[in-house]
Amino acid sequence: MNSKPLPDFLSQALLSAPDQRVTFAEFMERVLYDPTFGYYNRDSAPMGKTGDYLTSPHLSPDFGELVAVQLVQMWQALAQPALFTVVEMGAGQGVLAADILRFCQAEYPDFYQALSYVIIERSERLRGTQKNQLRNWAEIDRAIWRDWGEIPLESVVGCFLSNELVDALPVHRVCWQQGELQEIYVRLNESQNQLTEELGPLSTPGLGAYFEYLGLNLTTPPYPDGYRTEVNLAALDWLTTVAQRLAQGFVLTIDYGYPAATYYHPNRSDGTLQAYYQHRHHNNPYIHLGQQDLTAHVDFTTLERWGEQQGLRSLILTHQAPWLMSLGLAERLRQNNQTSRDINHALRRRAALQQLINPLGLGGLRVLLQGKGDKTLQPLKMLALASETNLLQS
Numbered sequence: 001m002n003s004k005p006l007p008d009f010l011s012q013a014l015l016s017a018p019d020q021r022v023t024f025a026e027f028m029e030r031v032l033y034d035p036t037f038g039y040y041n042r043d044s045a046p047m048g049k050t051g052d053y054l055t056s057p058h059l060s061p062d063f064g065e066l067v068a069v070q071l072v073q074m075w076q077a078l079a080q081p082a083l084f085t086v087v088e089m090g091a092g093q094g095v096l097a098a099d100i101l102r103f104c105q106a107e108y109p110d111f112y113q114a115l116s117y118v119i120i121e122r123s124e125r126l127r128g129t130q131k132n133q134l135r136n137w138a139e140i141d142r143a144i145w146r147d148w149g150e151i152p153l154e155s156v157v158g159c160f161l162s163n164e165l166v167d168a169l170p171v172h173r174v175c176w177q178q179g180e181l182q183e184i185y186v187r188l189n190e191s192q193n194q195l196t197e198e199l200g201p202l203s204t205p206g207l208g209a210y211f212e213y214l215g216l217n218l219t220t221p222p223y224p225d226g227y228r229t230e231v232n233l234a235a236l237d238w239l240t241t242v243a244q245r246l247a248q249g250f251v252l253t254i255d256y257g258y259p260a261a262t263y264y265h266p267n268r269s270d271g272t273l274q275a276y277y278q279h280r281h282h283n284n285p286y287i288h289l290g291q292q293d294l295t296a297h298v299d300f301t302t303l304e305r306w307g308e309q310q311g312l313r314s315l316i317l318t319h320q321a322p323w324l325m326s327l328g329l330a331e332r333l334r335q336n337n338q339t340s341r342d343i344n345h346a347l348r349r350r351a352a353l354q355q356l357i358n359p360l361g362l363g364g365l366r367v368l369l370q371g372k373g374d375k376t377l378q379p380l381k382m383l384a385l386a387s388e389t390n391l392l393q394s
């Protein structure tokens with residue numbers, strides 16, 4: 001599957017594993033997050049124009065500014081607490097954080113006074129990039145970096161925010177084969193210095209339990225023999241950790257994904273795993289090791305159900321396009337067309353705004369808003385537009 005010599009960091013891990021093979025989730029963990037050679041710790045920027053893929057914050061500051069509008073609404077819904085903490089998880093190059101902080105400082109001074117911006121970032125290298133990007137706010141401790149262990153239980157009044165974090169968590173891959181649900185493992189074939197896939201028993205009962213939880217039986221027709229899909233058990237642990245730390249407020253999750261009925265539809269027989277390399281995507285995770293991004297779509301039904309079990313009420317599930325429209329994107333488009341003096345800037349900005357709501361691109365991202373505490377019901381009214389134009393059915 002890979003013609004180049006296997007990088008040492010990976011061959012060592014595979015050779016020292018029991019049975020000399022690892023689950024796909026362990027493989028993904030290594031190639032993305034190895035502290036030295038993993039994709040998210042390498043020297044060059046993962047996302048942005050010079051990276052491998054574009055995320056919304058890299059397209060235009062308008063995205064961060066509209067998220068800021070949403071955060072201000074949340075603060076108001078919570079009766080303007082003196083301390084409102086935003087915990088951004090997986091902040092990439094810190095662009096979203098910078099746009100939010102800059103905009104709030106300029107446009108919402110009262111909210112800015114109450115705002116504490118906390119970042120949880122797994123990649124040491126990206127943490128460095130973020131500290132540089134946010135140095136003005138880091139110097140005055142307005143932006144701070146924390147590990148989960150440093151955030152006490154039930155301590156946060158505010159919002160846990162993530163953009164394209166959950167689809168970057170390592171996933172297990174499973175396959176329905178010969179009457180059984182099996183797991184996909186990755187083995188090093190030493191003689192050929194190649195990675196090969198093989199099937200084996202499920203590495204954890206959590207995988208079978210996941211489908212039971214959803215009421216899905218992949219082992220009966222119409223699921224075809226050879227049907228493959230992914231399970232993001234790490235997302236459940238992540239949501240539990242978040243819910244435990246939220247005292248009152250919101251969890252705002254923006255990511256690519258589907259409701260479970262679409263995700264695990266029998267016709268989607270090869271799952272959603274994608275590799276991104278130099279702005280092109282393909283489905284071979286075993287090349288460009290540590291040099292390409294791997295992602296799997298998010299099962300939003302499970303995030304909602306699991307969240308409810310952890311005390312997070314599901315408030316809104318919609319797409320990025322109607323959500324950004326409800327926060328004022330259309331008005332920005334109109335103003336840009338009418339007031340901009342620099343025609344090139346106006347054209348570029350218009351294109352970026354349109355890309356943010358393109359249903360076939362970033363506009364198709366899903367936005368899940370969950371809440372804890374009575375006061376979090378109010379944003380339901382504020383986001384009426386988003387729910388009215390809810391595209392959940394697709």
Ligand SMILES: C[S@@+](CC[C@H](N)C(=O)[O-])C[C@H]1O[C@@H](n2cnc3c(N)ncnc32)[C@H](O)[C@@H]1O
Binds near residue numbers: 093120121164
């Ligand atoms: C796809 S990137 C998205 C970056 C950024 N949010 C954006 O929109 O440009 C995923 C980010 O999540 C970080 N990450 C992955 N797993 C994480 C974890 N368990 N905790 C914190 N950050 C994590 C990665 O290092 C990276 O910064």
